[in-house]
Amino acid sequence: MMNPLPLVLATLRRNPVTTLTFVALIAVAVALGVAITSQERALKRGSAHAADRFDLVIAAPGSQTDAMLKAVFLRTGSIELLKPEVVARAFAEPHAEIVAPIAFGDSHDGAPIVGSVPAFVTHLSGGALSEGRVFADHEEAVVGYASPLKLGDTFHPTHGDGHDELGGDGDEHGHDHEHGAELTVVGRMAPTGSPWDTAIVVPVELTWELHNLPNGHGKGSEQVGPPYVPSELPGVPALVVKPDSVAAAYGLRNIYRAQDSTAFFPAEVLVELYALLGDMRQLMNVMALATQALVIVAILAGVMVLLRLYRVQFAVLRALGAPRAFIFLTIWSYVALIVAAGALAGLGLGMGLAGTVSAAFTAETGIALDATVGAAELWLIAAIVAIGMAVATVPAALLYRKPVIDALR
Amino acid sequence: MFAIENLTLSYRDGGGRPFTVLELPALELGRESLVVVTGPSGSGKSSLLYALCGLLTPTTGTVRHEAQDIYALSESRRDRWRRATVGLIFQDFHLIPELSPLANVALATRFGGTADRAALAARAQMLLEALQVPTARRHASMLSRGEQQRTAIARALLFDPPAIFADEPTASLDAEASRLVADRLQALARDEGRLVLAVSHDPIVISRADRVLHLERGHLTETLSREEIPA
Numbered sequence: 207m208m209n210p211l212p213l214v215l216a217t218l219r220r221n222p223v224t225t226l227t228f229v230a231l232i233a234v235a236v237a238l239g240v241a242i243t244s245q246e247r248a249l250k251r252g253s254a255h256a257a258d259r260f261d262l263v264i265a266a267p268g269s270q271t272d273a274m275l276k277a278v279f280l281r282t283g284s285i286e287l288l289k290p291e292v293v294a295r296a297f298a299e300p301h302a303e304i305v306a307p308i309a310f311g312d313s314h315d316g317a318p319i320v321g322s323v324p325a326f327v328t329h330l331s332g333g334a335l336s337e338g339r340v341f342a343d344h345e346e347a348v349v350g351y352a353s354p355l356k357l358g359d360t361f362h363p364t365h366g367d368g369h370d371e372l373g374g375d376g377d378e379h380g381h382d383h384e385h386g387a388e389l390t391v392v393g394r395m396a397p398t399g400s401p402w403d404t405a406i407v408v409p410v411e412l413t414w415e416l417h418n419l420p421n422g423h424g425k426g427s428e429q430v431g432p433p434y435v436p437s438e439l440p441g442v443p444a445l446v447v448k449p450d451s452v453a454a455a456y457g458l459r460n461i462y463r464a465q466d467s468t469a470f471f472p473a474e475v476l477v478e479l480y481a482l483l484g485d486m487r488q489l490m491n492v493m494a495l496a497t498q499a500l501v502i503v504a505i506l507a508g509v510m511v512l513l514r515l516y517r518v519q520f521a522v523l524r525a526l527g528a529p530r531a532f533i534f535l536t537i538w539s540y541v542a543l544i545v546a547a548g549a550l551a552g553l554g555l556g557m558g559l560a561g562t563v564s565a566a567f568t569a570e571t572g573i574a575l576d577a578t579v580g581a582a583e584l585w586l587i588a589a590i591v592a593i594g595m596a597v598a599t600v601p602a603a604l605l606y607r608k609p610v611i612d613a614l615r
Numbered sequence: 616m617f618a619i620e621n622l623t624l625s626y627r628d629g630g631g632r633p634f635t636v637l638e639l640p641a642l643e644l645g646r647e648s649l650v651v652v653t654g655p656s657g658s659g660k661s662s663l664l665y666a667l668c669g670l671l672t673p674t675t676g677t678v679r680h681e682a683q684d685i686y687a688l689s690e691s692r693r694d695r696w697r698r699a700t701v702g703l704i705f706q707d708f709h710l711i712p713e714l715s716p717l718a719n720v721a722l723a724t725r726f727g728g729t730a731d732r733a734a735l736a737a738r739a740q741m742l743l744e745a746l747q748v749p750t751a752r753r754h755a756s757m758l759s760r761g762e763q764q765r766t767a768i769a770r771a772l773l774f775d776p777p778a779i780f781a782d783e784p785t786a787s788l789d790a791e792a793s794r795l796v797a798d799r800l801q802a803l804a805r806d807e808g809r810l811v812l813a814v815s816h817d818p819i820v821i822s823r824a825d826r827v828l829h830l831e832r833g834h835l836t837e838t839l840s841r842e843e844i845p846a
Contacts, residue, residue, distance in 0.1 A: 208725065208726060209725045209727075213711065213714075213725065216712075220712070519711070522705065523722075525668070525670060526703060526722070526726075527723055527726060528694070528723070528726045529727070532725075532727065610670050611665055611670055614661075614665070614670075614705070615661060
């Protein structure tokens with residue numbers, strides 16, 4: 207049986223720098239494709255998971271994407287407030303299990319402080335905290351799973367992150383400053399894989415009070431959570447609603463898609479974003495494929511030049527009695543091994559690249575991304591290896607019939 | 616053993632005009648002889664050698680080995696015939712530098728169609744030891760030039776062919792290494808009964824020849840027997 211492998215490996219070793227350059231070029235081109243597809247899938251999965259517990263969001267009229275980014279993903283920036291009467295109406299909805307105001311405006315050590323209600327903290331944490339308990343007092347706080355604060359730690363909330371979302375009386379010069387209140391950490395949420403993992407959740411009543419707004423219950427009241435006194439409710443950036451049924455969810459969405467509010471399922475907004483992302487991914491995939499095709503063509507040209515340098519070797523093999531099929535197989539294996547090694551290295555490099563981007567993205571946004579090898583990446587590798595093996599027949603076919611004597615003279 | 620009849624090898628030059636590089640009405644080459652082919656550059660020496668081993672199809676005429684017209688064989692059968700019948704030795708050795716001496720000698724066992732690879736590998740080892748090539752060397756490139764040529768001789772002998780064809784086998788070697796190689800070629804002919812055909816201008820090789828063929832412009836102009844070769 208023909209076995210050109212020792213010869214192929216010897217030929218590959220002859221110009222290690224050139225061989226490694228060919229492999230590296232293919233690896234980089236493949237890595238781009240792998241990173242794009244795995245990253246896009248991880249982003250979809252991570253963002254969908256992060257928005258999982260946000261059934262319905264009610265916000266002031268305007269961009270739903272903007273409202274979702276702020277309420278669900280805690281992105282900073284200005285947002286129109288829901289009018290107090292809309293907030294009061296929502297709290298009175300009979301088919302809402304949880305109505306949770308999401309109020310921003312303060313931070314601590316760069317972590318956003320979000321005002322909400324105890325039931326939402328429990329809901330977001332999957333039904334139970336990982337340690338401690340939910341806040342029961344205005345000066346208590348629950349931290350996200352990844353917060354550096356420990357149970358029993360105290361801290362002073364700092365007003366603002368450049369924006370005052372509640373329309374209260376922040377620093378008149380727009381500067382951040384520390385509030386007088388001292389908060390104690392009493393609980394830690396379970397991991398959510400979302401920006402809420404680094405956030406601090408406090409009673410919304412405290413947030414309102416710190417911003418000199420009515421606290422929902424009446425001056426001096428220490429109550430935490432609903433019921434609220436409608437006349438004591440201020441406006442809020444958004445409400446997260448957990449309806450008691452699917453029908454109620456659609457019903458509430460319809461009711462609050464009105465002149466003075468908008469309502470949406472974060473999942474549907476994400477689907478729109480995915481569609482946009484999908485278009486971009488397609489464009490990037492085309493670019494990655496074009497890059498891969500160009501790299502393979504360039505490498506083919508390089509291999510042709512290199513193999514011409516080896517034509518004497520192939521002529522000697524023929525003179526020693528090697529059949530043409532052996533020469534064909536040797537050249538084909540040589541090119542195919544370079545492509546296969548490059549594709550496999552590209553898979554590893556691509557996953558490394560996707561992992562690095564994921565880690566950076568998670569650090570920046572708090573959305574947990576887990577880029578893994580999926581069927582799409584394996585198909586991509588298989589396709590590139592298959593194309594490489596088909597392309598490898600070109601130099602093999604061109605060189606295996608070269609006259610022996612021309613090279614030997 | 617080999618018989619040439621009315622052999623011509625013609626090509627076309629750059630202007631498309633035909634020119635003949637070799638024209639031999641008749642030539643017979645038998646076993647147990649070291650035949651040296653001499654002649655100026657372009658006289659057809661290498662063309663004769665490659666025509667005899669089935670690598671250069673004649674324009675006219677026949678090349679027979681033991682009555683078989685070798686160019687009547689299909690290419691694949693001619694490949695197998697060459698592997699079994701002719702061992703080739705080149706001026707520049709043409710070893711695979713990254714392979715060990717042993718792997719170089721046994722290279723042809725990778726071509727397929729060899730029945731007992733283990734026996735051939737053992738023979739390769741034996742040949743290298745007989746030719747005093749240090750087999751422990753990891754790569755052929757680590758051998759001296761004389762050792763490389765002896766490795767090439769071992770490679771030519773792997774299938775124990777009845778004929779050895781050598782193209783300027785000592786041209787890249789110093790006098791001492793040339794003497795060793797010439798002695799070996801002579802022994803292959805006289806002691807082992809092979810036909811050894813060497814294209815060479817090296818007096819060391821010529822002095823050991825049983826017969827010298829001198830070519831000029833593609834024609835055999837002189838044939839010297841053992842007794843007629845100057846010492």
